Amino acid sequence: MTLLDGKQIANEIKTEIATEVKSLVDNGQDTPHLAAVIVGEDNAAKTYINSIERTCKEVGFISSIYQCPEKVTEEELLGILDFLNQDSEVDGYIIQMPLPKHLSSKRIIERINPDKDVDCMHPSNIGKLVTGDTLFIPATPLGTIELIKRSHIETEGKHCVVLGRSAIVGKPLALLLAEKSATGNATVTICHSKTKNLKEVCAQADILLVAIGQAEMIDAEYVKEGATVIDIGIHRVDDSTREKGYRICGDVQFDEVSKKAAYITPVPGGIGQMTMASLLLNTFKAYKHKRTQTT
Numbered sequence: 001m002t003l004l005d006g007k008q009i010a011n012e013i014k015t016e017i018a019t020e021v022k023s024l025v026d027n028g029q030d031t032p033h034l035a036a037v038i039v040g041e042d043n044a045a046k047t048y049i050n051s052i053e054r055t056c057k058e059v060g061f062i063s064s065i066y067q068c069p070e071k072v073t074e075e076e077l078l079g080i081l082d083f084l085n086q087d088s089e090v091d092g093y094i095i096q097m098p099l100p101k102h103l104s105s106k107r108i109i110e111r112i113n114p115d116k117d118v119d120c121m122h123p124s125n126i127g128k129l130v131t132g133d134t135l136f137i138p139a140t141p142l143g144t145i146e147l148i149k150r151s152h153i154e155t156e157g158k159h160c161v162v163l164g165r166s167a168i169v170g171k172p173l174a175l176l177l178a179e180k181s182a183t184g185n186a187t188v189t190i191c192h193s194k195t196k197n198l199k200e201v202c203a204q205a206d207i208l209l210v211a212i213g214q215a216e217m218i219d220a221e222y223v224k225e226g227a228t229v230i231d232i233g234i235h236r237v238d239d240s241t242r243e244k245g246y247r248i249c250g251d252v253q254f255d256e257v258s259k260k261a262a263y264i265t266p267v268p269g270g271i272g273q274m275t276m277a278s279l280l281l282n283t284f285k286a287y288k289h290k291r292t293q294t295t
């Protein structure tokens with residue numbers, strides 16, 4: 001079994017970006033700038049903010065955080081987006097999801113300037129995924145495809161089973177794998193909670209990509225001998241044997257499945273790291289796109 005080391009590959013991507021940013025800034029160009037809009041102040045928000053600030057710093061990007069109270073009104077939030085849409089110094093921004101129930105996610109997402117939509121949430125960017133001419137790809141599917149590409153896993157002609165059909169992970173990932181491209185050309189099956197004979201379908205996969213949000217549900221019976229297994233799930237589960245009282249795991253039972261798979265991603269250290277690196281890739285793309293529009 002070979003471990004698909006998302007942490008190492010993410011570090012490679014960050015080094016490449018940092019080198020290019022340094023050279024641009026040394027030549028008098030602007031510094032890329034990622035903003036994040038966060039609603040609420042819970043632990044997830046704090047972790048997310050820390051990770052954005054730390055990662056941007058690593059590659060030489062500016063980051064700015066717009067933290068709103070949980071009770072922010074829709075008009076106030078839209079006002080922040082209007083400001084970010086206009087601000088020529090901000091190349092891209094993200095909005096932490098899910099939003100509190102009193103806010104219309106649809107209305108808010110539709111207000112994002114598609115050219116700054118580095119999380120690829122705006123309907124026009126999602127639509128372009130289907131036609132294959134998108135500027136951005138959602139960060140987790142992009143990270144997954146980058147990991148596959150940089151690990152030299154062949155997708156052409158392979159049977160990829162994508163477990164999960166969410167709009168941010170499963171569906172875009174399936175589209176990318178089926179795309180006529182060097183990192184696509186696969187035969188793709190999408191599974192979900194209504195799929196019959198799930199084990200049998202998954203066990204036919206050359207590449208099994210799991211994003212179901214069910215901690216360690218996928219055991220060795222779902223996996224063909226010698227398959228590649230990409231675990232996108234991420235969970236914090238109670239574990240009294242650990243100092244912190246919990247451990248992080250994915251949707252796949254790593255110990256069991258890793259004995260059967262040829263390639264597998266760990267959790268943590270797999271797709272999570274690639275997702276953050278992909279956000280940087282998208283921000284850098286937005287930065288370069290802006291320069292082509294202004295020159």
Ligand code: NDP
Nearest residue numbers: 140164165166169192193211212213232233234271272275
């Ligand atoms: P969603 O909850 O939006 O979607 C889950 C999908 O899995 C749905 O399509 C659902 O089917 C399907 N599903 C759920 N339970 C089962 C089951 N028992 N059998 C078959 N299918 C099932 O999740 P997301 O796509 O947002 O996220 C998936 C996982 O990936 C989560 O663990 C999440 O934390 C993680 N994640 C990790 C990221 C990272 O950076 N590593 C980023 C984003 C997500 P149905 O449609 O029928 O309900």
